[in-house]
Amino acid sequence: MLGYLIKRMLQCIGVLFCVSLVVFVIMYYSGDPVEMMLPPEATEKQVEALRHHLGLNKPFHAQYVSFLKNALQGDLGTSFVFNKPAVGLIVERIPATVELAVSAMVLAVIIGIPAGMYAAIRPASWLSKSIMTGSLLGISLPVFWLGIILVLIFSVILGWLPSSGRGETALLAGIRLGFPTKNGFLHLILPSLTIAIFQLALIIRLVRAGMMEVMLQDFIKFLKAKGLSERRIVFVHAMKNILIPVVTIIGLQLGNIIAFAIVTETIFAWPGMGKLVIDSIHGLDRPVVLAYLLIVSLMFVLLNFLVDVVYTFLDPRIRLR
């Protein structure tokens, strides 16, 4: 186990190193940000001074080495636009994105598991059929289109829910969160629903497939023969067996949600990491984009690692090598 952990750690570090190198190479060759930062009437001398100040006149390897050295100390450069440390800018936006991701996942799980189980146990009922059709739609529709439809229905036509920003936030254990206040909660509904629908569809299909497989197994027949109620068989014994893939999917999809939050945050003007990175891309704010990529990669690598470890605790049949 310890050997496996060390091996995985080294792999994670290797992946992060590759990511930093790839991103840096593309950034290096993607053009000069200096011209965008200065007004067009700036003199040659001013351009040169700024370039020198940002370290852009050094050769490639020197720039990369100094970048890596600073990165290890938690310094990923200063934003050209905000003139603040890039890491700080991103970290202060993490709570907004994570709040969105977690509430979407919670929504998807509390609706998805019962709906998938129902669709597996009563496959012929009209409700199951509409659940499955809905999940097919949910999987194949583009996220941004879903968001727009929700905005159109609930904000433009009905006027029930706000469609932009985060609303009021409250300080909870030192973190600014929206859901404790009524206004913040209302602001949270549409964006998290937008993200949740795809995850919901995925969980429904996964739970249904798993449940149908489990219900055919011998131990279920045995439990039936023993005289257990259907409710107990489904909710206690069968459920245990379908939770493993669900937990895995939740872990792996959290990374995806954080990436897809870019789209959702843009639609709803949600002040999270994703909106920041899109604004930075449009503003050619190199350090922030780079810092975002590295921080998000770190999150993915850690999530994948955690999922692998949790998996082994849940399913003793899996041996790690």
Add this chain to the structure above:
Amino acid sequence: MNRQAWLDFWEEFRESKIGIMGAAITLLCLLIAFLAPLISPQNPYDLSQLYLQNSHMSPTLLSKWSYEPFVLGSDGQGRCMYSAILYGLRISLYVGLSSTVISAAFGTFLGLVSGYVGGRTDALIMRIADIQLSFPAILIALVIMALWGQGLFKIIIAISVVNWVFYARTARGSTLSEREKDYVDAARATGVSTTVIMLREILPNIVAPIIVIATVRIAHAIILESTLSFLGLGVPITEPSLGSLINEGYQVLFSGYWWITIFPGLGLMLIVLGINQLGDRLRDVLNPRLKR
């Protein structure tokens, strides 16, 4: 495949109504995209055909004056949305199809080499694929577009870079099982080169699963393109795809001009659902494991 095999395939394919519907929608969209310049009432890129007094016309689809222009309304520049959607569909399909062809060719080649040669080459290619798969597709494409800039050619390359992994994995898996078969040994015994064995002997036998993957991935490629264009990182605004049209419409959704964003979105939904259904059906028919 000979004539009989095609007939058998068709007999089986047409058993599912949904599959037929998907195929019909896909063909219809392809036809529309191909004929867009002939059937659209105006050329949406030609600024001399646009008049500002026509801006934000509401759709006349349900009005009794059926000869009125702007069936689906017009946008802020007086561009007819119906024409814009036809041309947008053209761009979206063009990006989806060409990126699929590029990534399928590239990925299949790498998978073929990986599976046939094995050893270190295989380990290297598959390790790169694993690393890439651990990141969400949208993030990779976004990074490429963000650092490289907008452009039709660039987005095709970006989507191809994202998608090659799926073909490489499938091609490798099929090659591994084909490589052990007698006909490959026979070819080897005749002394032809490795390249010839891979391209002439093995490749034709692994095409079916590749086609299935390709059909499903086209829909993904179109969604990815429209998402990037929606974020303003896809095709340039001078040649709007469905995604850029939706983005443009979303900016004015709150002013009540709902048709500018809704109709392109419906078009996108239609083509994606159509291709997905076609892909699902093809997978069921071509998958040998499901054969009765």
